Amino acid sequence: MPPPRPAELGAPEKPRHERIDPSQPEPQRSQPAQELGAAPREPGAAGCIDALMAVQGNRIRPAPPEQLPRDQACRIEEAVVVEALAVRSSSGTVALVPPPTLSCAMAKAVSGWLDIAVQPLARGQFEKDLLALQVGGGQECRRRNRASAGPFSEHATGEALDIFAFRLEPGAGSSEIRVAKPDGLPQERFLAATRQSACGAFMTALGPGSDAAHADHLHVDIQERRSPASRFCQ
């Protein structure tokens, strides 16, 4: 038996993390990240791009820095260009047309929403897979409602997406559902259910009927409201 450890030496030093694996969640630690030599990070942001790129079917790439706005007010956290996102369906992916530049956190929110809500709703309503979203305003350095003053838009930081139409696989019935002008009751039902599900998946969901600026598209964003639990859906 070794002699007991003298009390004045204190507890044995715990091993430090040798490396930070970006694909793993940040380990729980009591010391600040700096003490371990790691760069400070946003909570939960660790390895977001790597994790999304690793999903089979996702077509995502880091946005080229030279294409991003220099203005600090329009800085995008982990900017990615999103061409397609994986869903559980026969087609396997949903394309975003044209590919928007989003923050990685927003790309992740869109990815989860398509897989869990929109694709199953399309199958349920039309017995067809969702193939693509026609989108706009992924990233644009501007103020809200294009005003010359006031707060910057959620689009400025890549935290928002505007959806103009949902494209389904070809076949009987309509294969494009336009947010501005659904062709019939099934399309209206699909849009209503999609919009309701967006209210849970994002912080804000605004569409036709909420105001003139959203008459032809569904706006979703992950900008936090006054409290993390408060959402804004109209």
Ligand SMILES: [Zn+2]
């Ligand atoms: Zn918008």
